[in-house]
Amino acid sequence: MFTRVHQYSTNEQVRVPNVIALVGLPARGKTYISYKLCRYLNWIGIKTRAFNVGEYRRQACDFEKEGKADFFDHSNERAVRIRDECAKHAMEDMGRYLDSKKGEVAVFDATNTTRPRRKMLLDFCNREDHETKFRLFFIESVCDDPDIIDSNITEVKVNSPDYKGRMTEEQAKQDFLQRIEKYSAQYAPLCEEKDAELSFIKVINAGRSFFVHNVNGHVQSRVVYFLMNIHLLPRSxxxxxxxxxxxxxxxxxxxxxxxxxxxxxxxxxxxxxxxxxxxxxxxxxxxxxxxxxxxxxxxxxxxxxxxxxxxxxxxxxxxxxxxxxxxxxxxxxxxxxxxxxxxxxxxxxxxxxxxxxxxxxxxxxxxxxxxxxxxxxxxxxxxxxxxxxxxxxxxxxxxxxxxxxxxxxxxxxxxxxxxxxxxxxxxxxxxxxxxxxxxxxxxxxxxxxxxxxxxx
CATH class of the missing domain: 3.40.50.1240 (Phosphoglycerate mutase-like)
Incomplete structure (x- = not known):
């Protein structure tokens, strides 16, 4: 009930700090979207910064002991606790960034594949101790095209800080595929009925189609406009x-x-x-x-x-x-x-x-x-x-x-x-x-x- 009241109240406001949260399995282009979106919003004069939860995780634990696929198993209680703490630290930094008026938009770059994690984000944006409550918008990158997924794994993930210099490309690829399986076991996609009050866009197969739901405010409109125009085809x-x-x-x-x-x-x-x-x-x-x-x-x-x-x-x-x-x-x-x-x-x-x-x-x-x-x-x-x-x-x-x-x-x-x-x-x-x-x-x-x- 509290969330519903807040949704209507923020909808009536014009100048509200915005949190843009990514959703999706690994290798679906979330960080690519985050990078492009930050660049675009800053260029048009909307001060924006990305908060990548993976960076917080890498600082919090030793990859050799904690960083491989088993660390992302939902049944690994210790790992879940560490990952939740990393997400909370990223949220707190994000909140300070927006409350200080240093920025107008924060991009929360993480998988956010479960409803509890997205509820944690929503509760954070609604917190009373913020100077102004934050308007939350989800971008879910959905992809079932094996060519796009394989390209993303091969060209991007094997060069990530998790793997580069630590194992061979083939080892990195196999570990990352196992990581995707761990996330898939608990993935709950955004749903028009179950998430009726949330604002979100689904970007399907790298922009071949879109589903837009409950867009509120100028920033969210600009984000949708931008996402529906970008692509990554080879060109000059x-x-x-x-x-x-x-x-x-x-x-x-x-x-x-x-x-x-x-x-x-x-x-x-x-x-x-x-x-x-x-x-x-x-x-x-x-x-x-x-x-x-x-x-x-x-x-x-x-x-x-x-x-x-x-x-x-x-x-x-x-x-x-x-x-x-x-x-x-x-x-x-x-x-x-x-x-x-x-x-x-x-x-x-x-x-x-x-x-x-x-x-x-x-x-x-x-x-x-x-x-x-x-x-x-x-x-x-x-x-x-x-x-x-x-x-x-x-x-x-x-x-x-x-x-x-x-x-x-x-x-x-x-x-x-x-x-x-x-x-x-x-x-x-x-x-x-x-x-x-x-x-x-x-x-x-x-x-x-x-x-x-x-x-x-």
Whole structure:
């Protein structure tokens, strides 16, 4: 009865901290979902952190004695007690994170396969000692496709901290299969009838279908929207700015100027690069600016589709369009100083901020998550925003990512990272990068798999 009253009361509130809890057997992609979800929510400005119960377990017990499959047997009372304590510690840390206002969303990454464990989570979110009670949403990853499960075990789990360096791949795989059997014996899936008052989404076979139940609030809606668009098919995403423009040569902001002679040369070289790449069903997405359209025109016949998106246009500099940085500083010294203090949130008068640009580009990110091979031809600020999403960059880093002219950035999304390669073309171009004040060097890409810069 208490839970029911709380459900209605939190439904009426707007700004409520959210707990997103994963549910599902091992090797169903829960940590992958957790990683992607944290990256997305942080990128759109919702402060989010994941709490992985497996990490707490690894700190609490010795793998050699406790970490193998028998540790996950429901009849092993000592192990059950340890695992429950680890879950409680993770919940307490999660509660402190949300109560302190350091974050708005906490992702509880664990199997949560039993109703008692999910009841423990629900009771925790309803606790009276929280400053504000937490809204709870479950994501259950359901998978019976043996190919997906086998791929997940082979590519991810055998490299987990539980196994890497401790046993052979075959030993790790066999132990992990036994672990899945232990969890399967007690698994109680979420049910529309038995769990009628809970909010949840079932992601079935890596997103082939979904079941959504009782979604409450803005955050849960955004989570559902995101989950229904992601996939992990092999693909590459290519990002490049247009070729050097006439405005680039004289250092002017924005505008709609055509390509310079060097810019036209880059467009020709870009075509040769993609002829060598020989990508099947390549899609090209462009902004609607002249310099981008001219760059894309040289590649039209190599693409299955070419689309011109206004949302890919450069950041709107408002009253500063067409000015040089020197003009900007001389005419609007206070505005110039404000921008240097907080470039991410600074909004040009009658124009946009990087924060506005991220909101504008969200549909592009969703489509990039859904599509196969895509080349995006756009502008410095827009590519910074896209790159920051895939490279998991913080807001304060985003406006200072170095995206030079005449360079192709190739992104290859992986399960828990993104391989980043940079190909610099040997064609002269002005340097449009403006470093962060007091910073000697530009922010560098993580390139979690690699950070390569080479000539094609």
């Amino acid at each position: 995403i290519y990002l490049t700015r247009h070729g050097e423009s006439e405005y680039n040569k004289i250092g002017r902001l924005g505008g709609d100027s055509p390509l310079s002679e060097n810019g036209v040369c880059y467009a020709h070289k870009l075509r040769k690069y993609f002829e060598k790449e020989n990508i099947q069903d390549l899609r090209i997405w462009c902004s609607q600016k002249i310099r981008v359209a001219q760059t894309a025109n040289h590649l039209k016949d190599l693409a299955a589709h070419v689309e011109y998106w206004k949302v890919l246009d450069e950041i709107d500099a408002g009253i500063c369009e067409g000015l040089t940085y020197e003009d900007f500083e001389a005419r609007y010294p206070k505005q110039f100083s404000e921008r240097d203090k907080d470039k991410y949130h600074y909004r040009y008068p009658s124009g946009e901020s990087y924060e506005d640009l991220v909101a504008r580009l969200e549909p592009v990110i969703m489509e990039l998550e859904r599509q196969s091979n895509v080349l995006v031809i756009s502008h410095q600020a827009t590519i910074r925003c896209i790159l920051a999403y895939f490279d998991n960059k913080k807001r304060e880093e985003l406006p200072y990512l170095n995206v030079p002219l005449h360079t192709v950035i190739k992104l290859t999304p992986k399960a828990y990272s993104c391989q980043i390669e940079m190909f610099k073309f040997k064609i002269d171009a002005v340097d449009t990068y403006r470093a962060k004040p007091t910073e000697e060097l530009p922010w560098e890409l993580n390139g979690t798999e690699s950070n390569l810069c080479r000539s094609p």
